[in-house]
Amino acid sequence: MIAAANNHSDHEHPRPRSAAVVDDIVSQLSDLGYRDSEPRRLVISAIAAQSRPFTAEELCASLPCVGRATVYRGLRLLVETGQVCRVLLEDHDLRYQLSHQGHHHHLLCGVCGASADLEVCDAEDILREAAAAAGFRMSGHWLEVYGQCGECIED
Amino acid sequence: MIAAANNHSDHEHPRPRSAAVVDDIVSQLSDLGYRDSEPRRLVISAIAAQSRPFTAEELCASLPCVGRATVYRGLRLLVETGQVCRVLLEDHDLRYQLSHQGHHHHLLCGVCGASADLEVCDAEDILREAAAAAGFRMSGHWLEVYGQCGECIED
DNA sequence: AAAGTAATCGATACAACATATCAATCCAAA
DNA sequence: TTTGGATTGATATGTTGTATCGATTACTTT
Numbered sequence: 226m227i228a229a230a231n232n233h234s235d236h237e238h239p240r241p242r243s244a245a246v247v248d249d250i251v252s253q254l255s256d257l258g259y260r261d262s263e264p265r266r267l268v269i270s271a272i273a274a275q276s277r278p279f280t281a282e283e284l285c286a287s288l289p290c291v292g293r294a295t296v297y298r299g300l301r302l303l304v305e306t307g308q309v310c311r312v313l314l315e316d317h318d319l320r321y322q323l324s325h326q327g328h329h330h331h332l333l334c335g336v337c338g339a340s341a342d343l344e345v346c347d348a349e350d351i352l353r354e355a356a357a358a359a360g361f362r363m364s365g366h367w368l369e370v371y372g373q374c375g376e377c378i379e380d
Numbered sequence: 381m382i383a384a385a386n387n388h389s390d391h392e393h394p395r396p397r398s399a400a401v402v403d404d405i406v407s408q409l410s411d412l413g414y415r416d417s418e419p420r421r422l423v424i425s426a427i428a429a430q431s432r433p434f435t436a437e438e439l440c441a442s443l444p445c446v447g448r449a450t451v452y453r454g455l456r457l458l459v460e461t462g463q464v465c466r467v468l469l470e471d472h473d474l475r476y477q478l479s480h481q482g483h484h485h486h487l488l489c490g491v492c493g494a495s496a497d498l499e500v501c502d503a504e505d506i507l508r509e510a511a512a513a514a515g516f517r518m519s520g521h522w523l524e525v526y527g528q529c530g531e532c533i534e535d
Numbered sequence: 536a537a538a539g540t541a542a543t544c545g546a547t548a549c550a551a552c553a554t555a556t557c558a559a560t561c562c563a564a565a
Numbered sequence: 566t567t568t569g570g571a572t573t574g575a576t577a578t579g580t581t582g583t584a585t586c587g588a589t590t591a592c593t594t595t
Contacts, residue, residue, distance in 0.1 A: 311472070313522060315520065315522070317466065317474075319472075332511055332514055332516045334516070335519070341514050341515075341516065343507075343510050343514065347506050347510065348503035348506045348507055348510075351506065352498075352503055352523075352525055355498055355503075356487055356527055359487055359498065360496075360529060360530030360533075361487045361489070361496065361525070361527045361528065361529055361530065362528045362533055363487075363525055363527040364490070364526055364527045364528065365470060365525075365526040365527070366523065366526060367468060367470070367522070367523065367524045367526070368521065368522065368524075369522045369523075370507055370510075370511055370516070370518055370520075370521045371518070371521060371522070372516045372519045372520070374515060375515030375516070378517055
């Protein structure tokens with residue numbers, strides 16, 4: 226079940242946990258001075274309900290009662306505040322997903338589309354050294370790891 | 381001068397070397413069954429003349445005599461055949477540049493826009509192990525390293 | 536509780552980037 | 566030189582995301 230580690234919807238009691246996630250995010254936005262509105266809650270709730278990295282258009286489609294602009298604005302706000310992160314698939318398709326912690330990277334399954342977090346980035350020191358060897362001072366990096374998740378290897 | 385390692389235009393004799401690059405690419409395309417046309421050569425030549433990662437629109441602008449569709453098609457063909465690689469900047473701006481070898485990554489300077497290659501990917505083994513620890517079988521990865529190049533550190 | 540004020544909303548227009556269409560043209564092999 | 570398929574370019578379309586703006590809503594102040 227490692228591949229489903231980020232899955233926040235496939236369990237017995239979707240409401241409570243999902244609602245808690247929404248409340249938590251709304252609370253954090255409130256601390257930053259952003260208001261608590263019904264459309265924004267709907268967007269956050271829809272994001273929390275996703276079990277896979279999703280596209281902005283998929284999010285729009287799942288929220289027919291919320292205006293497109295509002296969905297995009299909400300998504301952008303959450304990316305800017307670090308609540309949602311971007312995921313770049315191997316075919317350069319840009320997707321989004323809930324961000325679970327600070328610095329981390331994604332393990333992306335090319336078969337089922339699942340995503341898992343690589344929370345520790347041991348590679349960072351190596352990259353910093355390699356960059357220094359080329360005269361660069363590293364300040365950041367973008368990394369996505371592609372492959373097959375445990376469940377898809379079995380099949 | 382490490383940061384300028386990929387610079388193919390700022391030297392004393394632009395023509396010969398640049399022309400050789402174009403001939404080489406045309407030859408490789410020919411081996412794959414693609415034809416040698418004037419517009420395509422112009423596109424390749426314009427790409428070879430770039431000293432920094434560039435956008436598709438910049439390429440179009442530098443080739444007013446070649447149709448937009450042709451520029452995009454040529455660029456896509458070269459990406460598909462591995463002659464050109466995509467570069468993702470820190471602000472998610474997608475750019476392109478000549479690909480110099482097989483597997484490599486980019487060191488991107490956020491100040492001057494220069495790009496250098498990180499030819500050896502020592503981080504690969506670490507990533508493979510980390511992926512395996514999460515039940516994943518790694519098949520590939522995308523990595524960009526951001527920072528400042530040697531010249532920009534001095535300033 | 537009422538009111539003021541700025542944030543937010545949604546419909547829509549617009550922008551940036553890239554691909555699909557298709558008749559005309561060109562390359563290269565026979 | 567002929568010929569068939571690749572290539573071209575003008576243009577339409579698609580995709581993804583942002584700007585505009587009047588109407589509405591949430592939060593604060595009184």
